[in-house]
Amino acid sequence: MARFLIELFAAFLFLAAAGLAQQVPIIQTTAGKIQGKAVSNATNAYLNIPYAQPPVGPLRFLGPRPILTPLTQRNGTAFGNSCIQIAAPTPIYTVESEDCLYLNVWTSPSATSRLRPVFIWLYGGGWNSGTASGYFNDLTSWAKAHPEIVFVSINYRLNFYGYTNSPALSSRDTNAGLRDQRAAVEWVAANIRAFGGDPTHIVIGGQSAGAASVAEYLYAYPLLPLIRGAITMSGQAALANVPAAGNVPGLPSQGPNPFPKIASSVGCPLIQNNYAAQLDCVRTKTVAEITQAISANNVYGISPFVDNQTLYTTPEYKARAGAGRFARVPLLTGTTENEADLFVIDRTTNTLNQTLSDLITLGAFRCLDAQQAR
Structure with a gap:
């Protein structure tokens, strides 16, 4: 009898899982049809969706290029590649590849016709490491807790591959990693309605370098931001300039073009x-x-460089802020208390100079306007 009940229960679980899989609709996008998966009764995930052509071969180091030939159907049930990492402080649980321009969408399968607001997440990692998947940036738990929101996480190119500073690059190709972020926002604006998201109510947010990227985005696209709000957690637009402009101790100097x-x-x-x-x-x-x-060559810490399109000098940011030359959307900003600990911890003795850490956190990561507001 016990064995019969166990087998019956197992069969029930199998049928329930099969039912969930069958109920997940296939979504038509500009990248092709995407097959997702159910991660709960109230949440579907569509993973590993391409938003640009793979930046390989002749497209290596160039800005993102739109997809020309959509796939017939894509399996969106598992995370895709992470972008190439340099000195990642935490494990990356997916394969690293230059073919990494993918995003992930979590949405509720609710039958309601009301479109839901959209939140796009940009990971941190000093523009040298990070991924839209993995423990820190898997948004499944967020989506389960807030089915009233459609969540999106995106990969963008990092380090040398995202911020190649060669005079041979045209003005449309500088800081490719930052331009990846814009391409992803454009893709979301064009496709998110099919996932139940409202393309007129997109909020973009991030932490550390992700937050700085959000702030830079507001200055780079003041007239057509495609977003309705922004959230920055420990990051400001001039963060990439801090070592050179602010001489904040503890952060590695950018130095000359590597x-x-x-x-x-x-x-x-x-x-x-x-x-x-x-x-x-x-x-x-x-x-x-x-x-x-x-x-x-010990040139770790390759980050965005001033091109006067996607990144400006610190004085220019201050001038643009004063003149109101940025995207006029609501901004929620804050600073992670121990943001700079990673930069100053002595890994041989496992000790931390808290005073120095606080100085860097407040001097480098806090919003410029917040500093002036005090």
């Missing part, structure tokens, strides 16, 4: 000022070769 050193180290020196040929040469090198060159 591209010439890395290019030379992988066998691509500049010859007769032919920057295009040099960049083409670097495109032929493997990830392992580039990673080795980064390590050999």
